[in-house]
Amino acid sequence: MLTEETTAQALDALYAEMARLRIQGLWQLGDEIQATRPKVRAVPYVWRGEDVRRVLLRAGELVKHSEAAERRTVRLVNPGIPESHSATHTLAAAVQLLLPGEVAPTHRHTPAAVRFMLQGHGAYTTVAGERCHMRPGDLVLTPRMAWHHHGNAGDEPVIWTDGLDFPLVILLNATFWEPYRDGLQPETEPADASTLRYAGTLRPGWRRPYTSPRPMLIYRWEDTDAALRNLARLDEASPYDDVLLEYTNPLTGGHVFPALACFIQLLRPGVHTRAHRHTSSAVYHVFRGAGYSIIDGQRYDWAEGDWLALPAWAAHLHVNPGPEEAILYSISDLPALEALDLYREEAVPQ
Ligand SMILES: [Fe+2]
Numbered sequence: 034m035l036t037e038e039t040t041a042q043a044l045d046a047l048y049a050e051m052a053r054l055r056i057q058g059l060w061q062l063g064d065e066i067q068a069t070r071p072k073v074r075a076v077p078y079v080w081r082g083e084d085v086r087r088v089l090l091r092a093g094e095l096v097k098h099s100e101a102a103e104r105r106t107v108r109l110v111n112p113g114i115p116e117s118h119s120a121t122h123t124l125a126a127a128v129q130l131l132l133p134g135e136v137a138p139t140h141r142h143t144p145a146a147v148r149f150m151l152q153g154h155g156a157y158t159t160v161a162g163e164r165c166h167m168r169p170g171d172l173v174l175t176p177r178m179a180w181h182h183h184g185n186a187g188d189e190p191v192i193w194t195d196g197l198d199f200p201l202v203i204l205l206n207a208t209f210w211e212p213y214r215d216g217l218q219p220e221t222e223p224a225d226a227s228t229l230r231y232a233g234t235l236r237p238g239w240r241r242p243y244t245s246p247r248p249m250l251i252y253r254w255e256d257t258d259a260a261l262r263n264l265a266r267l268d269e270a271s272p273y274d275d276v277l278l279e280y281t282n283p284l285t286g287g288h289v290f291p292a293l294a295c296f297i298q299l300l301r302p303g304v305h306t307r308a309h310r311h312t313s314s315a316v317y318h319v320f321r322g323a324g325y326s327i328i329d330g331q332r333y334d335w336a337e338g339d340w341l342a343l344p345a346w347a348a349h350l351h352v353n354p355g356p357e358e359a360i361l362y363s364i365s366d367l368p369a370l371e372a373l374d375l376y377r378e379e380a381v382p383q
């Protein structure tokens with residue numbers, strides 16, 4: 034018969050041996066596994082546009098492009114997960130500056146990237162031999178392992194915001210990065226060819242739907258804006274997002290990337306959405322207007338030029354209290370959650 038003391042001693046010895054052997058009892062993990070809801074360390078957070086721009090332009094003065102590890106980019110780092118260098122646990126958000134005449138050399142990598150153009154004229158990104166001209170409001174895609182470089186052929190600084198799925202790629206131990214051997218890839222395709230070929234709902238009759246390489250690399254702001262207006266005219270809207278559109282692969286109708294989706298939404302004046310939560314996380318950029326979001330009971334004000342991180346499973350709603358329209362661009366990890374059969378969404382009573 035074991036006494037309480039000898040049992041405790043025996044257990045200590047067992048746990049010590051298990052630790053030495055790298056074996057763990059499920060009961061030792063506590064609620065890490067048997068959690069009734071996701072444990073999310075990322076927090077809601079707003080990065081002010083004026084702060085980001087000030088820092089970035091100062092970096093433009095102080096950090097030569099050649100010293101900036103190929104890209105003069107600042108990352109938006111969620112204070113809840115600073116070690117991740119990312120805005121949510123799956124999404125990296127960054128802001129990039131190119132001064133007139135600068136070129137960021139060609140490279141490629143497994144993380145997929147999207148660029149939403151914010152400011153300045155004359156910028157371009159060349160993706161897989163196709164030069165994509167970037168004007169404010171345009172979205173440019175860089176698929177996995179597509180060679181790409183950026184340039185500023187204009188006479189003013191250009192700024193865009195990058196979105197990447199790299200935290201997920203790192204988690205999956207699938208990160209590869211490669212510089213182009215001779216500086217810049219050749220431009221082998223006509224400029225803006227993919228959007229000239231595929232934008233809209235008509236497809237060249239002799240081309241069949243296919244998914245790789247991605248057929249459309251640029252989504253023009255005028256098309257996006259027109260689509261928002263058209264939907265608003267129908268008075269059709271999501272109760273959680275108001276007039277919401279997803280950028281899609283025009284040949285499949287699906288998300289733009291396997292682990293990254295892009296959205297644009299119009300919050301009409303006076304709109305106050307209902308609240309919901311979902312297992313996908315998002316990073317918003319306020320392209321136009323001002324308003325606020327209530328996330329897990331706390332109010333986050335935002336205005337044109339700001340970024341907002343929405344962690345997974347946080348209850349949220351959006352409000353545009355003013356007389357002007359608000360337009361939010363966002364990236365989301367929704368496709369990854371869907372692919373893994375982990376997407377869940379529920380309404381949250383107010
Ligand atoms: Fe890149």
Ligand SMILES: [Fe+2]
Pocket residue numbers: 273309311349
């Ligand atoms: Fe949502």
